[in-house]
Amino acid sequence: MNAAQMVLQSLAQHGVDTVFGYPGGCIMPLYDALVDDDRICHVLCRHEQACALAADGYARASGRVGVCIATSGPGATNLITGVANAHRDSVPMVVITGQTPAALMGTDAFQEVDVLGMTLDIVKHSYLVTDANTLASTLDDAFELAASGRAGPVWLDIPKDVQLAEVDPGHALPSITTRSAEPAVAPPAQIDKALALLRAAEKPLLYSGGGVSRANAEAEFRAFAATAGLPHVNTLNGIGNPGRDAPDHLGMLGLHGSQAANRAVHDCDLLLVVGARLDDRATGRLDGFAPGARLVHIDIDTAEFNKLRRSDAVVRGDLNTILAGLTQALDAQPLAIDAWRGQCRQWRTRHGFATPLPGDAISGPAFVRTLSDRAPAGTTVACDVGQHQMWVAQYFDFEAPRCHLSSGGLGTMGYGLPAAIGAQFAHPQRPVVNVAGDGSFQMNLQELATLGRYRLPVRIVVLDNACLGMVRQQQELFYANRESQIDLDDNPDFVALGRAFGIAAESICHGRDMGPAIDRLFAHRGPCLLHVAVARADNVWPTVRAGSANIDMIDAATVAGRENTMSISPAQA
Missing domain, CATH: 3.40.50.970 (Thiamin diphosphate (ThDP)-binding fold, Pyr/PP domains)
Structure with missing residues (x-):
């Protein structure tokens, strides 16, 4: 050959x-x-x-x-x-x-x-x-x-x-490769030190990232979380780690995280980081991130230890083995943190992502919550990048991390449609939805031809606010509302565009139409596109000003009460 x-x-x-x-x-x-x-x-x-x-x-x-x-x-x-x-x-x-x-x-x-x-x-x-x-x-x-x-x-x-x-x-001749052998089992001394710090804490918090799914450690992670009873936050790539309705889950932390999650991080006295890299979008200003907490970092990659924050203990190795060992130890001697758990559950009730009420016009959060409520079990959502990406992170309840596909570290506009195609080939029988913004969708819309060619039943939702929404939001809040190059009022007719590629398509613009349109989306047997006209003024709340600590979150009420203090210079932003 x-x-x-x-x-x-x-x-x-x-x-x-x-x-x-x-x-x-x-x-x-x-x-x-x-x-x-x-x-x-x-x-x-x-x-x-x-x-x-x-x-x-x-x-x-x-x-x-x-x-x-x-x-x-x-x-x-x-x-x-x-x-x-x-x-x-x-x-x-x-x-x-x-x-x-x-x-x-x-x-x-x-x-x-x-x-x-x-x-x-x-x-x-x-x-x-x-x-x-x-x-x-x-x-x-x-x-x-x-x-x-x-x-x-x-x-x-x-x-x-x-x-x-x-x-x-x-x-065949052997190739020359320099391999870095990864330890299958972490040294017992590292695990013992992590356990000692965990037992000494009064307000410990679990913080998980994309490393959980990359290690195929979802089952061990959930067993550990249930046994430990730790309040839990996650990164964007860690969404889905705890599954649906975990009682101690506070949501995503960081720039657009829940107030409950960011408050818990700020007040905890120990942060147990599992498969996450302390990304700047998650931590905010570092000296304001978990300021009174010790840090235990569990990861496979030594390069992440002490990179941004000094750890009090590190555990390097396979997450499945490490989490199983921690679960066994805590099952034999449970943590006594009931008061802390109660406080975090109160924060979750009062400061989590409340279900938005649908109105006559369609808001992005209300649509995503309705999509989540009506989606079949096991639905995979592939996002593009922008406001819609954050609304999905905030308002869609995911059963597993592999059901949530999102460009985290690079923030690649145009990611969602090709990623959805890949996911549909990986799981031909599962419902796959691409949630896109009108800006991101046009980065790789040529892949509508791929959908048509293979008749993949990918459902596309285009949330259209006729602008680059996240850029507009930043300009509104931090650049004195000086809008620059964000208008997309010359968008194509997305319904006609879909149909040109042989894809069924429809458009909605009223809140009363959301549920029926979503049901039709999932009932259709082939590729289909739903164009959703959303309000241009919708913002992602909460958010954090660049250079600020996550505890200093900004929401709609904050903006309404402090209009004259919101503008900062481009250099600060």
Whole structure:
């Protein structure tokens, strides 16, 4: 066989059933090999960025490694944003690109770029494969690296002539890889110290992130949370960790977190961080973040320890093993924190995200809450980036973290539709919804063609306020309401646009129409689009002024009472 055929054989051996790609000159041998190989479903997206974002959504929804393929030059550079997105949120991905034939590399040949040099900051590892006989073992390394430890993307750049070279699969040479072995079990002394600090605390708080789902540790996490009885907050990527209706869950913390969550973080005396990296959007001003608390940090990645906040104890290792050990210890000797739990439950009742009342006009929060209430069990929601993303984080009740797909670390507009496509291929029988804003949706709307081509039953909701809502909100609150380049009043007719791609579509603009329209959305058997006209003035509440502590949250009432104090300079923002 040739090396391109070996790539497909290796993918199949690693359990890959779906790849997302776009052909071109220097990846042509691989696409030629696909003609004779029916083991892998190749999904033709309509832009290489969407290929990477779809692979990301597939990986998040399934827990498996996502795979995307593109050609050299612009094909590879178009992948970069999607790969960076996966890297920032620790999503396992293998990226395969063609490259100029080896003899032409370094000559500024047609569609040649230095992929390895351009992508150093956004991958766990990258390879330029110059010997076809190392390709099989290099792919083995790539899949292991992508999924092990702190997951992330691994990039293989393969020159065209290498893909065409004949190989003997029985005599493949080993590749050279520097592996960082991750400990399966944390040192007992680390766990003992964490337990001692936890038992000494009077107001301990559990803070979880995306690392829980990346480690496939949802079950162990919930067992630990139930046994420990700790009040609990989560990051954007940790949404769904506790499941629905966990009695001690206070919601998301941070910039647009609940007041209950941010109050608990401010008042706690110990913060137990599980699979989270203390991102700036979660912490706000660091010296105002859990100012009186000791910090216990549990993670797989040593680089996150003491990066932003000094830890009093660190526990490094596999979350499943660590959480199981902590659960066993606390089951034998429960924590005595009833007064603290009672206080946090009061905050949740008084300062959580209250269900908004529907009115004649449609508000974003009211629509998302109605969507949550009427969505079938197990619905996966893939968000774009903006106000709608935060409303979903605040008002949609998720059963599991893999049901919530959102671009956290990079904040990639246009993420939602390709991610929803990936999630639908990962779980063909599950309801998948892309909740988008009118601005984000237009970043990758060409993927409507992908929906039409494969008749994927993805439901699209476009919340249309005819502007870049989150930018408008920032300009209103922190730039003296000086609006600049945010109007989208020339939006296309989204219903006509959907129908042009063969997708059923309708539009609503009255609150009374929300429930029936959502029911029709889920009843439809193929791809469909619901355009929702929402109020331009809707803001995401609460929010936190840049440079402030999370305890100094701003809400609508605050703004109404302090209009003359809300403006700050662009430099401060």
